[in-house]
Amino acid sequence: MWDKNGKSMIISVASGKGGTGKTLVATSLALSLKDTDGVQLLDCDVEEPNAHIFLKPVIMGSEAVAIAVPNVDETKCTYCGRCAEVCVYHAIAVLGNHVLTFPQLCHGCGACSYLCPEKAISEEGRKTGVVEWGQSDGVGFAHGKLTVGEAMAPPVIRKVKEYANNNGTVIIDIPPGTSCPVVEAVKGSDFCLLVTEPTPFGLSDLALAVETVRELNIPCGIVLNRAGVGDSKVEEYCQKEDIPILLTIPLDTEIARLYSRGITLVEGMPEWKERFLVLSGRDSRDSK
Ligand code: SF4
Numbered sequence: 291m292w293d294k295n296g297k298s299m300i301i302s303v304a305s306g307k308g309g310t311g312k313t314l315v316a317t318s319l320a321l322s323l324k325d326t327d328g329v330q331l332l333d334c335d336v337e338e339p340n341a342h343i344f345l346k347p348v349i350m351g352s353e354a355v356a357i358a359v360p361n362v363d364e365t366k367c368t369y370c371g372r373c374a375e376v377c378v379y380h381a382i383a384v385l386g387n388h389v390l391t392f393p394q395l396c397h398g399c400g401a402c403s404y405l406c407p408e409k410a411i412s413e414e415g416r417k418t419g420v421v422e423w424g425q426s427d428g429v430g431f432a433h434g435k436l437t438v439g440e441a442m443a444p445p446v447i448r449k450v451k452e453y454a455n456n457n458g459t460v461i462i463d464i465p466p467g468t469s470c471p472v473v474e475a476v477k478g479s480d481f482c483l484l485v486t487e488p489t490p491f492g493l494s495d496l497a498l499a500v501e502t503v504r505e506l507n508i509p510c511g512i513v514l515n516r517a518g519v520g521d522s523k524v525e526e527y528c529q530k531e532d533i534p535i536l537l538t539i540p541l542d543t544e545i546a547r548l549y550s551r552g553i554t555l556v557e558g559m560p561e562w563k564e565r566f567l568v569l570s571g572r573d574s575r576d577s578k
């Protein structure tokens with residue numbers, strides 16, 4: 291599927307919607323490649339990270355993630371309104387002789403403090419989440435956790451991605467959907483695996499996810515999960531759009547049982563390791 295040519299590769303595992311088996315694929319792919327490549331798994335699904343449930347990493351460190359939000363010194367402020375004009379996120383407003391800030395809306399871009407003519411705005415950190423990193427049986431691991439009630443996922447995602455090393459394969463578990471956090475997590479990837487299921491909802495969300503990765507010029511392939519549950523529309527769509535289906539995982543109660551117990555597919559059913567190696571363009575002869 292992808293060719294390393296001796297360089298580090300970043301492989302995203304995404305899906306148009308939650309619950310399609312994205313983490314099942316990401317974790318089993320990481321474990322299948324750990325003997326052939328140096329592998330890291332970065333869980334950027336920061337609202338609901340769950341790769342750790344399957345990989346059970348030893349957490350070796352953590353780092354808080356904060357964004358810089360404005361703090362206005364009204365003794366210097368002339369209420370000119372420039373800060374509110376430049377804030378595209380409507381996170382600061384000037385009402386008469388008051389400046390109101392809305393930290394939950396602030397993206398920490400710094401434009402207001404930079405452009406304030408009176409230098410009345412300083413910046414203060416607001417914690418939005420935490421990144422934890424560690425190791426899981428030969429797989430490097432990092433994940434982000436967005437603070438409960440916090441909407442600003444991209445800074446936490448960016449911080450998780452800073453833990454990517456430049457050796458071997460980096461697998462990124464992408465948040466579900468096609469919004470800003472998805473774009474932040476997937477951009478810079480060399481390849482994107484899109485996990486879907488053969489249902490009308492699966493197809494509709496897949497088509498949106500394909501549009502997103504195409505906008506970003508990232509080549510993609512499909513993992514069809516729970517094959518047998520629906521119809522053949524996803525296959526027809528992939529054929530029409532010339533997108534390869536790289537792996538098919540059947541609807542299987544044993545696979546569902548393993549997943550519900552937090553056991554990866556390749557650990558519970560080792561015969562799947564070879565299929566994940568083939569998916570990645572390797573085979574068992576590449577394993578040490
Ligand atoms: S730009 Fe500066 S001086 Fe103008 S209203 Fe905002 S904080 Fe006050």
Ligand code: SF4
Pocket residue numbers: 358359360376377378379380381382395396397398399400401402403
């Ligand atoms: S830092 Fe950026 S997003 Fe936040 S209030 Fe200032 S201009 Fe708006």
